Amino acid sequence: MGMESGVSNARPSRQRRGKGKSPKPRKDLKWIPLGGMGEIGKNVSVLQYGDEMVVIDCGLKFPEEEMLGIDLVIPDVSFLEENRDKIKGIFITHGHEDHIGALPFVLPKLDVPVYGTRLTLGLIKNKLGEVCPRYRPKFNEISAGDSVTLGSFTVRAIAVCHSIPDGLAYAVKTPVGTVVHTGDFKLDNQPIDGRTTDYGAFAELGREGVLLMLSDSTNVEREGFTPSERTVGRTLEQLFRLHKDKRIVIATFASNLHRAQQVFNIAMRYNRKVALVGRSMLAYVELARELGYVNAPEDLFVPAQEADRMSPNRVVVLTTGSQGEPFSGLVLMSKGEHRQIRLGQRDLVIISATPIPGNEKLVSRTINMLFSCGCEVVYERDQAIHVSGHASREELKMMISLIKPKCFAPVHGEYRHLVRHAQLARDLGVPSKEVFVLSNGDVLTLTSQGKGRVDGRVQAGAIMVDGLAMGEFQGSLLKERRELALDGVLAVSVLLGQDGSVRDVKMESRGFLHSQEAKDLYGELERAVIRALESCPSGDESAKTAIRKRMREVLSRYSRGYPSIIPLINRL
Incomplete structure:
Protein backbone atom coordinates (compact mmCIF):
# COMPACT_ATOMS: atom_id res chain seq x y z
CA MET A 1 0.00 0.00 0.00
CA LYS A 21 17.33 28.75 10.41
CA SER A 22 18.47 27.50 13.79
CA PRO A 23 18.07 30.13 16.51
CA LYS A 24 20.99 31.32 18.56
CA PRO A 25 21.90 28.80 21.27
CA ARG A 26 20.01 29.19 24.49
CA LYS A 27 20.99 27.99 27.90
CA PHE A 225 16.19 -11.23 30.44
CA THR A 226 12.93 -11.28 28.49
CA PRO A 227 12.78 -14.52 26.44
CA SER A 228 12.86 -14.43 22.67
CA GLU A 229 9.60 -14.45 20.72
CA ARG A 230 10.84 -17.69 19.14
CA THR A 231 10.22 -19.55 22.43
CA VAL A 232 6.49 -18.98 21.89
CA GLY A 233 6.79 -20.46 18.40
CA ARG A 234 8.35 -23.61 19.81
CA THR A 235 5.57 -23.93 22.40
CA LEU A 236 2.86 -23.42 19.79
CA GLU A 237 4.41 -26.04 17.52
CA GLN A 238 4.45 -28.53 20.39
CA LEU A 239 0.77 -27.83 21.11
CA PHE A 240 -0.08 -28.33 17.43
CA ARG A 241 1.74 -31.67 17.51
CA LEU A 242 0.05 -32.85 20.73
CA HIS A 243 -3.47 -31.83 19.66
CA LYS A 244 -3.60 -32.97 16.04
CA ASP A 245 -7.27 -33.92 16.25
CA LYS A 246 -8.54 -30.67 17.75
CA ARG A 247 -9.40 -27.29 16.31
CA ILE A 248 -6.95 -24.78 17.73
CA VAL A 249 -8.13 -21.31 18.73
CA ILE A 250 -5.37 -18.81 19.57
CA ALA A 251 -6.12 -15.46 21.22
CA THR A 252 -3.43 -12.80 21.16
CA PHE A 253 -2.94 -9.08 20.63
CA ALA A 254 -3.86 -8.11 17.06
CA SER A 255 -0.72 -5.95 16.90
CA ASN A 256 1.60 -8.87 17.70
CA LEU A 257 2.40 -9.52 14.07
CA HIS A 258 5.51 -11.57 14.89
CA ARG A 259 3.28 -14.05 16.73
CA ALA A 260 0.76 -14.03 13.90
CA GLN A 261 3.59 -14.86 11.48
CA GLN A 262 4.63 -17.83 13.60
CA VAL A 263 1.02 -19.08 13.73
CA PHE A 264 0.81 -18.84 9.93
CA ASN A 265 4.11 -20.72 9.48
CA ILE A 266 3.08 -23.52 11.86
CA ALA A 267 -0.40 -23.78 10.31
CA MET A 268 1.15 -24.30 6.88
CA ARG A 269 3.49 -27.00 8.22
CA TYR A 270 0.53 -28.86 9.75
CA ASN A 271 -1.69 -28.40 6.70
CA ARG A 272 -4.22 -26.20 8.48
CA LYS A 273 -6.11 -23.18 7.22
CA VAL A 274 -6.35 -19.96 9.25
CA ALA A 275 -9.53 -18.05 10.11
CA LEU A 276 -9.04 -14.50 11.39
CA VAL A 277 -11.65 -13.30 13.89
CA GLY A 278 -12.04 -9.78 15.26
CA ARG A 279 -12.07 -6.47 13.42
CA SER A 280 -8.66 -5.35 14.66
CA MET A 281 -7.08 -8.75 13.88
CA LEU A 282 -8.35 -8.58 10.32
CA ALA A 283 -7.19 -4.98 9.92
CA TYR A 284 -3.69 -5.52 11.32
CA VAL A 285 -2.99 -8.68 9.34
CA GLU A 286 -4.38 -7.22 6.11
CA LEU A 287 -2.22 -4.10 6.43
CA ALA A 288 0.90 -6.08 7.41
CA ARG A 289 0.50 -8.42 4.43
CA GLU A 290 -0.08 -5.48 2.12
CA LEU A 291 3.08 -3.73 3.32
CA GLY A 292 5.19 -6.89 3.38
CA TYR A 293 5.60 -7.26 7.15
CA VAL A 294 3.76 -10.60 7.19
CA ASN A 295 4.36 -13.33 4.65
CA ALA A 296 1.40 -15.65 4.11
CA PRO A 297 -0.28 -16.87 0.89
CA GLU A 298 -3.84 -15.87 0.16
CA ASP A 299 -5.06 -19.48 0.07
CA LEU A 300 -3.97 -19.98 3.70
CA PHE A 301 -6.99 -18.00 4.92
CA VAL A 302 -10.63 -19.02 5.11
CA PRO A 303 -13.68 -17.04 6.32
CA ALA A 304 -14.78 -17.64 9.89
CA GLN A 305 -18.14 -19.10 8.83
CA GLU A 306 -16.36 -21.71 6.69
CA ALA A 307 -13.95 -22.56 9.53
CA ASP A 308 -16.83 -23.71 11.72
CA ARG A 309 -17.83 -26.29 9.08
CA MET A 310 -14.33 -27.64 8.47
CA SER A 311 -12.80 -30.70 10.08
CA PRO A 312 -11.30 -29.61 13.45
CA ASN A 313 -7.79 -30.81 12.56
CA ARG A 314 -7.73 -28.67 9.42
CA VAL A 315 -8.21 -25.18 10.85
CA VAL A 316 -6.69 -22.64 13.24
CA VAL A 317 -8.68 -19.66 14.52
CA LEU A 318 -6.61 -16.55 15.32
CA THR A 319 -8.72 -14.15 17.34
CA THR A 320 -8.80 -11.06 19.50
CA GLY A 321 -9.92 -11.20 23.13
CA SER A 322 -6.78 -12.15 25.04
CA GLN A 323 -7.62 -9.39 27.57
CA GLY A 324 -11.24 -10.43 28.07
CA GLU A 325 -12.59 -7.40 26.21
CA PRO A 326 -16.40 -7.68 26.40
CA PHE A 327 -17.14 -7.58 22.66
CA SER A 328 -14.00 -9.30 21.36
CA GLY A 329 -14.02 -12.49 19.32
CA LEU A 330 -12.92 -14.87 22.10
CA VAL A 331 -15.36 -13.50 24.68
CA LEU A 332 -18.30 -13.76 22.29
CA MET A 333 -17.26 -17.35 21.50
CA SER A 334 -17.01 -18.17 25.22
CA LYS A 335 -20.58 -16.90 25.73
CA GLY A 336 -21.90 -18.80 22.73
CA GLU A 337 -22.81 -15.48 21.08
CA HIS A 338 -20.36 -15.45 18.17
CA ARG A 339 -22.13 -15.58 14.84
CA GLN A 340 -19.63 -17.89 13.08
CA ILE A 341 -17.61 -19.87 15.63
CA ARG A 342 -19.15 -22.26 18.17
CA LEU A 343 -16.81 -23.71 20.78
CA GLY A 344 -17.03 -27.17 22.32
CA GLN A 345 -15.08 -30.27 23.31
CA ARG A 346 -13.31 -30.44 19.97
CA ASP A 347 -11.50 -27.14 20.66
CA LEU A 348 -8.15 -26.27 22.25
CA VAL A 349 -8.04 -22.59 23.22
CA ILE A 350 -4.64 -20.95 23.75
CA ILE A 351 -4.57 -17.53 25.41
CA SER A 352 -1.22 -16.23 24.23
CA ALA A 353 -0.97 -13.08 26.34
CA THR A 354 -0.53 -11.92 29.92
CA PRO A 355 -3.35 -9.85 31.45
CA ILE A 356 -2.67 -6.13 31.43
CA PRO A 357 -2.91 -4.76 35.00
CA GLY A 358 -6.61 -4.18 35.69
CA ASN A 359 -7.81 -6.85 33.23
CA GLU A 360 -7.21 -9.87 35.48
CA LYS A 361 -10.90 -10.29 36.40
CA LEU A 362 -12.04 -10.06 32.78
CA VAL A 363 -9.49 -12.66 31.67
CA SER A 364 -10.34 -14.99 34.56
CA ARG A 365 -14.05 -14.74 33.76
CA THR A 366 -13.38 -15.57 30.11
CA ILE A 367 -11.27 -18.62 31.02
CA ASN A 368 -14.05 -19.93 33.27
CA MET A 369 -16.62 -19.53 30.49
CA LEU A 370 -14.31 -21.33 28.03
CA PHE A 371 -14.03 -24.29 30.38
CA SER A 372 -17.82 -24.30 30.74
CA CYS A 373 -18.05 -24.65 26.95
CA GLY A 374 -16.10 -27.91 27.24
CA CYS A 375 -12.89 -26.53 25.72
CA GLU A 376 -9.40 -27.40 26.81
CA VAL A 377 -7.71 -24.12 27.72
CA VAL A 378 -3.99 -23.32 27.88
CA TYR A 379 -3.32 -20.05 29.67
CA GLU A 380 -0.74 -20.62 32.40
CA ARG A 381 2.33 -18.40 32.32
CA ASP A 382 4.71 -21.32 32.99
CA GLN A 383 3.79 -22.94 29.66
CA ALA A 384 5.73 -20.32 27.64
CA ILE A 385 2.77 -19.34 25.46
CA HIS A 386 3.57 -15.63 25.76
CA VAL A 387 6.64 -13.46 26.11
CA PHE A 473 -11.40 13.40 33.21
CA GLN A 474 -12.44 14.79 36.60
CA GLY A 475 -15.62 16.46 35.34
CA SER A 476 -19.18 15.84 36.45
CA LEU A 477 -19.95 13.11 33.90
CA LEU A 478 -18.29 10.25 35.78
CA LYS A 479 -19.62 11.50 39.09
CA GLU A 480 -23.16 11.46 37.71
CA ARG A 481 -22.73 7.95 36.32
CA ARG A 482 -21.39 6.64 39.63
CA GLU A 483 -24.34 8.20 41.49
CA LEU A 484 -26.80 6.66 39.04
CA ALA A 485 -25.11 3.26 39.39
CA LEU A 486 -25.17 3.39 43.18
CA ASP A 487 -28.53 5.01 43.96
CA GLY A 488 -30.61 5.10 40.77
CA VAL A 489 -32.74 7.93 39.46
CA LEU A 490 -36.20 9.27 40.40
CA ALA A 491 -38.00 11.47 37.89
CA VAL A 492 -40.91 13.65 39.07
CA SER A 493 -43.33 15.12 36.54
CA VAL A 494 -45.58 17.93 37.79
CA LEU A 495 -48.47 19.42 35.82
CA LEU A 496 -49.51 22.93 36.90
CA GLY A 497 -52.69 24.76 35.98
CA GLN A 498 -52.76 28.31 34.62
CA ASP A 499 -53.32 29.59 38.14
CA GLY A 500 -50.24 27.70 39.42
CA SER A 501 -52.22 24.97 41.19
CA VAL A 502 -50.91 21.40 41.10
CA ARG A 503 -53.08 19.35 38.76
CA ASP A 504 -51.06 16.11 38.68
CA VAL A 505 -47.84 14.55 40.06
CA LYS A 506 -46.30 11.42 38.56
CA MET A 507 -43.09 9.63 39.49
CA GLU A 508 -40.94 7.16 37.60
CA SER A 509 -37.78 5.54 38.92
CA ARG A 510 -34.90 3.33 37.72
CA GLY A 511 -32.51 1.61 40.09
CA PHE A 512 -34.62 2.76 43.04
CA LEU A 513 -37.70 1.41 44.81
CA HIS A 514 -40.65 1.11 42.43
CA SER A 515 -43.93 2.68 43.46
CA GLN A 516 -45.60 -0.74 43.75
CA GLU A 517 -43.00 -1.78 46.35
CA ALA A 518 -43.29 1.36 48.49
CA LYS A 519 -46.73 2.94 48.05
CA ASP A 520 -46.56 4.75 51.39
CA LEU A 521 -43.16 6.28 50.58
CA TYR A 522 -44.29 7.44 47.14
CA GLY A 523 -47.43 8.94 48.63
CA GLU A 524 -45.34 10.88 51.13
CA LEU A 525 -43.00 12.03 48.35
CA GLU A 526 -45.99 13.28 46.33
CA ARG A 527 -47.23 15.31 49.29
CA ALA A 528 -43.69 16.72 49.74
CA VAL A 529 -43.72 17.89 46.10
CA ILE A 530 -47.06 19.68 46.60
CA ARG A 531 -45.79 21.39 49.77
CA ALA A 532 -42.64 22.49 47.94
CA LEU A 533 -44.65 24.11 45.15
CA GLU A 534 -47.01 25.83 47.61
CA SER A 535 -44.06 27.39 49.43
CA CYS A 536 -42.21 28.32 46.23
CA PRO A 537 -44.59 29.64 43.57
CA SER A 538 -41.83 31.50 41.68
CA GLY A 539 -39.87 30.40 38.58
CA ASP A 540 -39.31 26.80 37.53
CA GLU A 541 -35.66 26.59 38.62
CA SER A 542 -36.33 27.68 42.20
CA ALA A 543 -39.35 25.38 42.28
CA LYS A 544 -37.20 22.44 41.15
CA THR A 545 -34.68 23.21 43.90
CA ALA A 546 -37.47 23.27 46.47
CA ILE A 547 -38.82 19.93 45.18
CA ARG A 548 -35.41 18.26 45.50
CA LYS A 549 -34.95 19.62 49.03
CA ARG A 550 -38.36 18.45 50.28
CA MET A 551 -38.01 15.01 48.69
CA ARG A 552 -34.55 14.51 50.19
CA GLU A 553 -35.93 15.36 53.62
CA VAL A 554 -38.44 12.54 53.23
CA LEU A 555 -35.91 10.07 51.83
CA SER A 556 -33.36 10.79 54.59
CA ARG A 557 -35.75 9.22 57.10
CA TYR A 558 -35.75 5.94 55.16
CA SER A 559 -32.12 5.50 54.06
CA ARG A 560 -28.68 7.09 54.21
CA GLY A 561 -28.56 7.76 50.49
CA TYR A 562 -31.09 8.87 47.94
CA PRO A 563 -31.40 8.70 44.16
CA SER A 564 -30.70 11.45 41.67
CA ILE A 565 -33.92 13.48 41.61
CA ILE A 566 -34.98 15.00 38.28
CA PRO A 567 -38.04 17.32 38.55
CA LEU A 568 -39.96 18.15 35.35
CA ILE A 569 -42.52 21.00 35.51
CA ASN A 570 -45.15 21.46 32.80
CA ARG A 571 -47.90 24.07 32.62
CA LEU A 572 -51.31 23.95 30.94
Missing part, protein backbone atom coordinates in the same frame (compact mmCIF):
# COMPACT_ATOMS: atom_id res chain seq x y z
CA GLY A 2 1.52 3.29 -1.02
CA MET A 3 0.91 6.22 1.31
CA GLU A 4 -1.36 9.04 0.18
CA SER A 5 -0.21 12.33 -1.29
CA GLY A 6 0.34 13.68 2.22
CA VAL A 7 3.20 11.22 2.73
CA SER A 8 6.75 11.92 1.73
CA ASN A 9 9.28 9.11 1.36
CA ALA A 10 12.65 10.77 0.82
CA ARG A 11 14.90 7.70 1.01
CA PRO A 12 18.03 8.65 -1.05
CA SER A 13 19.50 10.93 1.60
CA ARG A 14 20.28 9.71 5.09
CA GLN A 15 19.79 13.20 6.52
CA ARG A 16 17.10 15.72 5.74
CA ARG A 17 16.95 19.33 6.76
CA GLY A 18 13.74 21.12 7.67
CA LYS A 19 12.87 24.69 6.91
CA GLY A 20 14.04 27.61 8.97
CA ASP A 28 18.40 25.37 28.74
CA LEU A 29 16.55 22.43 27.23
CA LYS A 30 13.19 21.29 28.62
CA TRP A 31 11.63 17.86 28.63
CA ILE A 32 7.93 17.74 29.55
CA PRO A 33 5.99 14.46 29.89
CA LEU A 34 2.26 14.94 29.29
CA GLY A 35 1.34 11.27 29.75
CA GLY A 36 2.79 7.86 30.51
CA MET A 37 4.21 8.73 33.92
CA GLY A 38 2.81 6.65 36.77
CA GLU A 39 0.50 4.80 34.36
CA ILE A 40 0.51 2.20 31.61
CA GLY A 41 -0.46 3.98 28.41
CA LYS A 42 -1.22 7.52 27.27
CA ASN A 43 2.44 8.08 26.33
CA VAL A 44 3.34 11.55 25.05
CA SER A 45 6.20 13.92 25.85
CA VAL A 46 7.73 17.13 24.54
CA LEU A 47 11.28 18.41 24.07
CA GLN A 48 11.46 22.20 24.02
CA TYR A 49 14.41 24.41 23.13
CA GLY A 50 13.57 28.10 22.99
CA ASP A 51 10.56 28.51 20.72
CA GLU A 52 10.90 25.08 19.12
CA MET A 53 9.37 21.76 20.13
CA VAL A 54 9.33 18.14 19.04
CA VAL A 55 6.80 15.66 20.38
CA ILE A 56 7.42 11.94 20.91
CA ASP A 57 4.37 9.63 20.67
CA CYS A 58 0.71 10.41 21.32
CA GLY A 59 -1.09 7.40 22.77
CA LEU A 60 -4.18 6.43 24.72
CA LYS A 61 -4.99 4.12 27.58
CA PHE A 62 -8.02 1.97 28.14
CA PRO A 63 -10.56 2.90 30.81
CA GLU A 64 -10.41 1.56 34.33
CA GLU A 65 -13.31 -0.42 35.76
CA GLU A 66 -14.87 2.55 37.55
CA MET A 67 -14.96 4.66 34.35
CA LEU A 68 -18.52 3.69 33.52
CA GLY A 69 -19.32 3.79 29.82
CA ILE A 70 -16.00 5.41 28.84
CA ASP A 71 -14.36 4.00 25.69
CA LEU A 72 -10.88 5.54 25.79
CA VAL A 73 -8.72 7.87 27.83
CA ILE A 74 -6.38 10.25 25.99
CA PRO A 75 -3.89 12.80 27.31
CA ASP A 76 -4.84 16.41 27.92
CA VAL A 77 -2.73 18.18 25.30
CA SER A 78 -3.86 21.74 26.03
CA PHE A 79 -0.18 22.67 26.36
CA LEU A 80 0.49 21.44 22.83
CA GLU A 81 -2.56 23.23 21.43
CA GLU A 82 -1.42 26.50 23.03
CA ASN A 83 2.06 26.03 21.51
CA ARG A 84 0.99 24.55 18.19
CA ASP A 85 3.06 27.01 16.16
CA LYS A 86 6.24 25.92 17.95
CA ILE A 87 5.89 22.19 17.19
CA LYS A 88 8.24 21.02 14.44
CA GLY A 89 6.89 17.48 14.31
CA ILE A 90 5.61 14.42 16.14
CA PHE A 91 7.93 11.39 16.14
CA ILE A 92 6.25 8.01 16.74
CA THR A 93 8.24 5.11 18.21
CA HIS A 94 5.90 2.28 17.10
CA GLY A 95 2.32 1.40 16.24
CA HIS A 96 0.80 0.28 19.55
CA GLU A 97 -2.35 2.02 20.79
CA ASP A 98 -0.59 3.45 23.85
CA HIS A 99 1.71 5.34 21.47
CA ILE A 100 -0.55 6.27 18.51
CA GLY A 101 -4.13 5.90 19.76
CA ALA A 102 -4.74 9.57 20.64
CA LEU A 103 -3.59 10.92 17.27
CA PRO A 104 -7.06 10.84 15.62
CA PHE A 105 -8.32 13.16 18.38
CA VAL A 106 -5.20 15.34 18.68
CA LEU A 107 -3.57 15.59 15.26
CA PRO A 108 -6.35 17.51 13.45
CA LYS A 109 -6.10 20.22 16.13
CA LEU A 110 -2.33 20.50 15.87
CA ASP A 111 -1.92 19.80 12.13
CA VAL A 112 1.83 19.23 12.34
CA PRO A 113 4.08 16.74 10.49
CA VAL A 114 4.21 13.14 11.77
CA TYR A 115 7.34 10.98 11.42
CA GLY A 116 7.32 7.20 11.65
CA THR A 117 8.11 3.96 9.88
CA ARG A 118 6.03 2.57 7.06
CA LEU A 119 3.98 0.19 9.20
CA THR A 120 3.45 2.76 11.95
CA LEU A 121 2.18 5.37 9.50
CA GLY A 122 -0.07 2.77 7.87
CA LEU A 123 -1.68 2.00 11.21
CA ILE A 124 -2.10 5.70 12.00
CA LYS A 125 -3.68 6.27 8.59
CA ASN A 126 -6.25 3.53 9.27
CA LYS A 127 -7.12 5.05 12.65
CA LEU A 128 -7.50 8.53 11.19
CA GLY A 129 -9.77 7.10 8.50
CA GLU A 130 -12.14 5.78 11.17
CA VAL A 131 -12.36 8.92 13.31
CA CYS A 132 -11.60 11.88 11.02
CA PRO A 133 -11.67 10.66 7.40
CA ARG A 134 -11.54 14.16 5.88
CA TYR A 135 -8.32 15.14 7.62
CA ARG A 136 -5.18 14.93 5.46
CA PRO A 137 -2.11 14.27 7.64
CA LYS A 138 1.42 15.39 6.84
CA PHE A 139 3.13 11.99 6.99
CA ASN A 140 6.91 11.61 6.62
CA GLU A 141 8.19 8.05 6.34
CA ILE A 142 11.51 7.29 8.02
CA SER A 143 13.53 4.15 8.73
CA ALA A 144 16.10 3.13 11.31
CA GLY A 145 19.33 5.00 10.59
CA ASP A 146 17.64 8.09 9.15
CA SER A 147 18.20 11.54 10.64
CA VAL A 148 15.79 14.45 10.38
CA THR A 149 16.88 18.03 11.15
CA LEU A 150 14.10 20.39 12.21
CA GLY A 151 15.36 23.75 13.44
CA SER A 152 17.59 23.18 16.46
CA PHE A 153 16.75 19.47 16.67
CA THR A 154 18.37 16.61 14.77
CA VAL A 155 16.40 13.43 15.39
CA ARG A 156 18.05 10.09 14.64
CA ALA A 157 15.94 6.94 14.37
CA ILE A 158 17.43 3.76 15.91
CA ALA A 159 16.12 0.21 15.45
CA VAL A 160 14.77 -1.53 18.54
CA CYS A 161 13.08 -4.91 18.87
CA HIS A 162 9.55 -4.97 20.30
CA SER A 163 6.37 -7.03 19.99
CA ILE A 164 5.35 -5.14 16.86
CA PRO A 165 7.61 -4.68 13.80
CA ASP A 166 9.50 -1.49 13.01
CA GLY A 167 9.98 -0.18 16.56
CA LEU A 168 12.25 2.85 16.93
CA ALA A 169 14.19 4.65 19.61
CA TYR A 170 15.15 8.28 19.03
CA ALA A 171 18.34 10.19 19.72
CA VAL A 172 17.58 13.92 19.64
CA LYS A 173 20.61 16.17 19.31
CA THR A 174 20.14 19.73 20.54
CA PRO A 175 22.51 22.66 21.21
CA VAL A 176 22.43 21.69 24.91
CA GLY A 177 23.10 17.96 24.49
CA THR A 178 21.67 14.68 23.23
CA VAL A 179 18.47 13.12 24.57
CA VAL A 180 17.91 9.39 24.00
CA HIS A 181 14.35 8.02 24.17
CA THR A 182 14.45 4.21 24.04
CA GLY A 183 10.78 3.74 23.14
CA ASP A 184 9.45 0.28 24.06
CA PHE A 185 12.24 -2.25 23.53
CA LYS A 186 13.74 -5.63 24.34
CA LEU A 187 17.09 -7.19 23.49
CA ASP A 188 15.94 -10.19 21.43
CA ASN A 189 18.92 -11.61 19.57
CA GLN A 190 16.75 -13.91 17.42
CA PRO A 191 13.75 -11.77 16.39
CA ILE A 192 11.23 -13.22 13.97
CA ASP A 193 11.92 -10.56 11.32
CA GLY A 194 15.70 -10.54 11.89
CA ARG A 195 15.65 -6.88 12.92
CA THR A 196 17.56 -6.64 16.20
CA THR A 197 18.02 -3.75 18.61
CA ASP A 198 20.94 -1.65 17.34
CA TYR A 199 23.46 -2.04 20.16
CA GLY A 200 26.14 -0.30 18.09
CA ALA A 201 24.13 2.90 17.72
CA PHE A 202 23.48 3.12 21.46
CA ALA A 203 27.12 2.40 22.27
CA GLU A 204 28.21 5.12 19.82
CA LEU A 205 25.89 7.60 21.51
CA GLY A 206 27.30 6.59 24.88
CA ARG A 207 30.83 7.33 23.68
CA GLU A 208 29.77 10.70 22.26
CA GLY A 209 27.95 11.67 25.46
CA VAL A 210 24.26 11.64 26.34
CA LEU A 211 22.69 14.42 28.39
CA LEU A 212 19.38 12.68 29.22
CA MET A 213 18.15 9.11 28.88
CA LEU A 214 14.41 8.31 28.87
CA SER A 215 13.84 4.57 29.22
CA ASP A 216 10.89 2.14 29.18
CA SER A 217 10.14 0.95 32.74
CA THR A 218 7.36 -1.60 32.17
CA ASN A 219 9.31 -4.75 33.10
CA VAL A 220 11.76 -3.35 35.65
CA GLU A 221 10.37 -5.72 38.30
CA ARG A 222 11.15 -8.82 36.22
CA GLU A 223 14.56 -10.28 36.90
CA GLY A 224 16.85 -11.54 34.15
CA SER A 388 6.73 -9.76 26.76
CA GLY A 389 7.86 -7.14 24.28
CA HIS A 390 9.55 -5.14 27.03
CA ALA A 391 13.06 -5.35 28.44
CA SER A 392 13.51 -7.04 31.82
CA ARG A 393 15.87 -5.88 34.54
CA GLU A 394 19.18 -7.13 33.09
CA GLU A 395 18.37 -5.64 29.68
CA LEU A 396 17.56 -2.29 31.28
CA LYS A 397 20.93 -2.44 33.03
CA MET A 398 22.68 -3.14 29.73
CA MET A 399 20.98 -0.20 28.02
CA ILE A 400 21.94 2.22 30.81
CA SER A 401 25.50 0.90 30.70
CA LEU A 402 25.70 1.39 26.92
CA ILE A 403 24.29 4.92 26.93
CA LYS A 404 25.99 6.19 30.12
CA PRO A 405 23.69 9.23 30.53
CA LYS A 406 24.47 12.26 32.68
CA CYS A 407 20.78 12.51 33.64
CA PHE A 408 18.11 9.80 33.72
CA ALA A 409 14.30 9.78 33.81
CA PRO A 410 12.29 6.53 33.72
CA VAL A 411 9.16 6.58 31.54
CA HIS A 412 6.28 4.27 30.56
CA GLY A 413 5.27 2.63 33.82
CA GLU A 414 3.25 2.75 36.99
CA TYR A 415 4.78 4.82 39.79
CA ARG A 416 6.49 1.87 41.47
CA HIS A 417 8.08 0.94 38.12
CA LEU A 418 9.48 4.46 37.77
CA VAL A 419 10.88 4.42 41.30
CA ARG A 420 12.56 1.03 40.88
CA HIS A 421 13.99 1.98 37.49
CA ALA A 422 15.36 5.21 38.95
CA GLN A 423 17.08 3.20 41.69
CA LEU A 424 18.54 0.90 39.05
CA ALA A 425 20.08 3.91 37.30
CA ARG A 426 21.59 5.13 40.59
CA ASP A 427 23.05 1.67 41.24
CA LEU A 428 24.74 1.84 37.82
CA GLY A 429 26.45 5.13 38.57
CA VAL A 430 24.09 7.88 37.43
CA PRO A 431 24.37 10.61 40.11
CA SER A 432 21.38 10.46 42.47
CA LYS A 433 20.59 14.15 42.09
CA GLU A 434 20.45 13.71 38.29
CA VAL A 435 17.87 10.91 38.41
CA PHE A 436 14.30 12.21 38.17
CA VAL A 437 10.99 10.49 38.85
CA LEU A 438 8.46 12.86 37.31
CA SER A 439 4.70 13.20 37.11
CA ASN A 440 2.69 14.16 34.05
CA GLY A 441 3.07 17.90 33.50
CA ASP A 442 6.40 18.33 35.33
CA VAL A 443 9.01 20.41 33.51
CA LEU A 444 12.55 19.02 33.62
CA THR A 445 15.05 21.74 32.73
CA LEU A 446 18.52 20.62 31.56
CA THR A 447 21.77 22.52 31.11
CA SER A 448 24.77 21.76 28.91
CA GLN A 449 26.76 21.06 32.08
CA GLY A 450 24.74 17.89 32.57
CA LYS A 451 22.59 19.29 35.35
CA GLY A 452 18.82 18.98 35.64
CA ARG A 453 16.11 20.42 37.83
CA VAL A 454 12.33 20.09 38.01
CA ASP A 455 11.23 23.60 37.24
CA GLY A 456 7.47 24.21 37.29
CA ARG A 457 4.51 22.46 35.71
CA VAL A 458 2.27 22.72 32.68
CA GLN A 459 -1.32 21.56 32.33
CA ALA A 460 -1.54 17.78 31.96
CA GLY A 461 -4.09 15.16 32.75
CA ALA A 462 -6.61 13.00 30.96
CA ILE A 463 -9.59 13.42 28.68
CA MET A 464 -12.31 10.78 28.49
CA VAL A 465 -13.66 9.67 25.14
CA ASP A 466 -17.23 8.40 25.12
CA GLY A 467 -18.00 7.51 21.52
CA LEU A 468 -16.67 10.56 19.70
CA ALA A 469 -17.50 12.96 22.54
CA MET A 470 -14.67 14.11 24.79
CA GLY A 471 -14.75 15.56 28.28
CA GLU A 472 -12.66 16.43 31.30
